[in-house]
Amino acid sequence: xxxxxxxxxxxxxxxxxxxxxxxxxxxxxxxxxxxxxxxxxxxxxxxxxxxxxxxxxxxxxxxxxxxxxxxxxxxxxxxxxxxxxxxxxxxxxxxxxxxxxxxxxxxx
Amino acid sequence: xxxxxxxxxxxxxxxxxxxxxxxxxxxxxxxxxxxxxxxxxxxxxxxxxxxxxxxxxxxxxxxxxxxxxxxxxxxxxxxxxxxxxxxxxxxxxxxxxxxxxxxxxxxxxxxxxx
Numbered sequence: 001x002x003x004x005x006x007x008x009x010x011x012x013x014x015x016x017x018x019x020x021x022x023x024x025x026x027x028x029x030x031x032x033x034x035x036x037x038x039x040x041x042x043x044x045x046x047x048x049x050x051x052x053x054x055x056x057x058x059x060x061x062x063x064x065x066x067x068x069x070x071x072x073x074x075x076x077x078x079x080x081x082x083x084x085x086x087x088x089x090x091x092x093x094x095x096x097x098x099x100x101x102x103x104x105x106x107x108x
Numbered sequence: 109x110x111x112x113x114x115x116x117x118x119x120x121x122x123x124x125x126x127x128x129x130x131x132x133x134x135x136x137x138x139x140x141x142x143x144x145x146x147x148x149x150x151x152x153x154x155x156x157x158x159x160x161x162x163x164x165x166x167x168x169x170x171x172x173x174x175x176x177x178x179x180x181x182x183x184x185x186x187x188x189x190x191x192x193x194x195x196x197x198x199x200x201x202x203x204x205x206x207x208x209x210x211x212x213x214x215x216x217x218x219x220x221x222x
Contacts (some may be wrong), residue, residue: 031208041196041216043151048210086150094202094209095141095164098150 002027005098006087011104013077021072021102023087031090032063037101038083046072046085077106088101110135112201112214120220121189129184129217131199139163139204140182141211142174145196157182158204186219194221 013019023032034046047054047061049070054061058077063070063108074081084103088096113132115216121127133140139158143151145148153166157176169189186193200211 033210035213041218043213043216044196045210045212050208068207088150088211090208092208093164094139094204094211095153095156095166096211098143100150 001068002029002089002091004083004087004089004097006099006102008102009100010102011031011102012062013104013106015078015108016074017077018075019077019104021074021085021087021104023070023072023099025068025070025087025089027068027091029065029089029091030095031067031092031094032065032070033088033096034061034070035088036081036083037086041098043086074104077104079106079108082106112199112212113216114197114199116217118218118220119153120222123189123191123221125189126185126187126195127189127219129186129197129199129203129219131182131184131214133182133201134212137201137203138180139202140176140180141200141202142182142184143198143200143213145198145216146192147195148175151198154165154184163204170210191221194219 060073084101088098141156142154145151155165160176176182196216200213
């Protein structure tokens with residue numbers, strides 16, 4: 001099956017800093033989504049981005065499907081950005097395979 | 109438009125018991141997927157239901173079973189509970205006949221097996 005690797009596993013930032021999270025996958029996908037899981041366990045869909053670039057406020061994401069990676073950019077980080085960020089992928093399916101996540105801690 | 113709702117929010121069971129978790133899909137969605145998230149790991153796909161039929165299953169034993177009802181709500185049943193079944197169980201719904209689409213999850217049910 002498809003393997004999904006995320007890096008870095010952990011990230012500690014001061015408020016206001018920028019960061020880039022990476023997701024590598026081992027096979028062709030046409031379904032790639034980024035999620036944020038807050039400290040209370042809620043899993044929020046950030047982007048549905050099988051290819052190209054999207055932006056939503058301080059967050060943006062880019063997927064280069066031909067090179068099998070996706071990047072999530074967080075600018076001007078805030079304490080509320082803390083949590084775990086997951087990348088999840090699939091091919092012709094919405095039965096997604098999740099990576100192990102990047103744990104982000106933002107300090108004031 | 110209401111989102112995906114799950115009940116109960118927390119549950120404590122004893123090893124060997126059976127448990128039923130419930131999920132109401134988002135309005136207009138006919139597909140429900142269930143995921144298990146163990147502590148410190150990413151969610152893992154359990155199975156999916158589309159128009160009341162199982163439509164794909166992950167690597168989970170038969171004691172994990174499900175149902176989908178005519179109103180597209182769903183249940184996840186786990187028999188003969190084991191300690192390793194302790195996890196956050198997440199439900200997501202989609203409009204399955206529109207192809208690949210974003211997943212939107214409920215808040216989950218946290219199951220503890222003692």
